Amino acid sequence: MRTGTIVKTSHLNYSFRNGVKTLDNVNLEVPAGSIYGFLGPNGAGKTTTLRLLLGLLKNQEGQLEVFGQPFGSHRIEILKRLGSLIEQPSLYLHLTARENLEIYRLVYNVSKARIDEVLKLVGLESTGKKRAKQFSLGMRQRLSIAIALLHQPELLILDEPTNGLDPNGIIEMRELIRKLNSEHGTTVIVSSHILIEIEKMATHVGIIHKGRMLFQGPLQELQQMKTRQSLLEIETSDNRRALEILSRQYNAQQTESLIMLPYEGKQETAVINQLLVREGIDVYALHPKQSDLEQLFIEITSDNI
Numbered sequence: 599m600r601t602g603t604i605v606k607t608s609h610l611n612y613s614f615r616n617g618v619k620t621l622d623n624v625n626l627e628v629p630a631g632s633i634y635g636f637l638g639p640n641g642a643g644k645t646t647t648l649r650l651l652l653g654l655l656k657n658q659e660g661q662l663e664v665f666g667q668p669f670g671s672h673r674i675e676i677l678k679r680l681g682s683l684i685e686q687p688s689l690y691l692h693l694t695a696r697e698n699l700e701i702y703r704l705v706y707n708v709s710k711a712r713i714d715e716v717l718k719l720v721g722l723e724s725t726g727k728k729r730a731k732q733f734s735l736g737m738r739q740r741l742s743i744a745i746a747l748l749h750q751p752e753l754l755i756l757d758e759p760t761n762g763l764d765p766n767g768i769i770e771m772r773e774l775i776r777k778l779n780s781e782h783g784t785t786v787i788v789s790s791h792i793l794i795e796i797e798k799m800a801t802h803v804g805i806i807h808k809g810r811m812l813f814q815g816p817l818q819e820l821q822q823m824k825t826r827q828s829l830l831e832i833e834t835s836d837n838r839r840a841l842e843i844l845s846r847q848y849n850a851q852q853t854e855s856l857i858m859l860p861y862e863g864k865q866e867t868a869v870i871n872q873l874l875v876r877e878g879i880d881v882y883a884l885h886p887k888q889s890d891l892e893q894l895f896i897e898i899t900s901d902n903i
């Protein structure tokens with residue numbers, strides 16, 4: 599298995615014709631052997647980034663490296679080593695899974711035996727004479743992945759592979775991704791707009807929002823950040839004394855003009871206010887502060903996207 603970084607982008611910028619920056623300085627780093635969850639709300643720029651990685655869009659600005667090689671000058675070599683499912687799968691619906699694979703086998707020039715291997719890998723080995731048009735969406739997705747796996751790619755790029763799948767289909771897709779990664783050492787980049795989905799399978803996470811990366815790192819790091827509470831910023835007539843009083847009960851800290859402590863909810867804010875007022879301190883502001891990331895989680899986990 600490869601070690602190091604398998605995909606690296608530096609200062610990637612991209613604008614469609616309207617002049618709006620769809621990607622703004624995107625620095626992606628995908629470790630070899632990882633399941634890299636590429637997370638962001640709809641329209642964040644995930645597909646655009648992945649299309650650039652596959653050469654489906656012409657790079658405008660910044661560097662793209664895959665397998666340690668610059669994409670521009672090594673396009674064909676790179677594409678031979680990766681597989682992808684980025685648009686609707688193009689399957690022959692009147693053909694069986696095996697027949698579909700047979701067509702692509704000839705395109706990729708791989709052995710017949712590989713068809714059995716990939717069918718087994720994606721769990722479609724017993725679909726027999728069933729035609730693809732009789733398949734569920736999940737089965738079609740898995741057949742598309744089987745096609746993408748025919749040439750044994752080291753890197754698999756999947757754009758929202760669970761979109762439209764039923765709960766069972768989602769679980770099967772997740773298990774397939776995990777298996778490919780753990781048993782075959784395939785590095786997988788998988789995009790999604792659903793935080794819990796990424797948390798269930800990714801080893802590393804990149805979060806993109808409005809074309810900008812807000813977080814990138816191991817999943818554990820993200821989880822630590824998530825549990826970190828928001829801060830309550832307090833401004834008073836006498837911050838020095840207020841700090842003294844609050845420090846008796848809270849983990850309070852002072853910056854130049856503010857006191858900050860972990861935000862625990864509105865009720866707690868009222869208690870803090872009373873405490874200070876009782877001590878004769880005027881409270882000018884009590885302001886819960888949300889980080890960009892926390893705001894993003896709210897957007898990602900809200901139902902309306």
Ligand SMILES: Nc1ncnc2c1ncn2[C@@H]1O[C@H](COP(=O)(O)OP(=O)(O)OP(=O)(O)O)[C@@H](O)[C@H]1O
Pocket residue numbers: 614615620638639640641642643644645646647758791
């Ligand atoms: N061909 C295009 N021409 C103009 N604007 C585009 C085009 N493709 C995408 N966009 C815009 O670029 C932005 C990013 O789109 P992109 O498809 O990369 O987002 P995404 O994160 O993959 O979200 P989704 O899951 O909705 O596809 C969006 O505002 C989208 O409307």
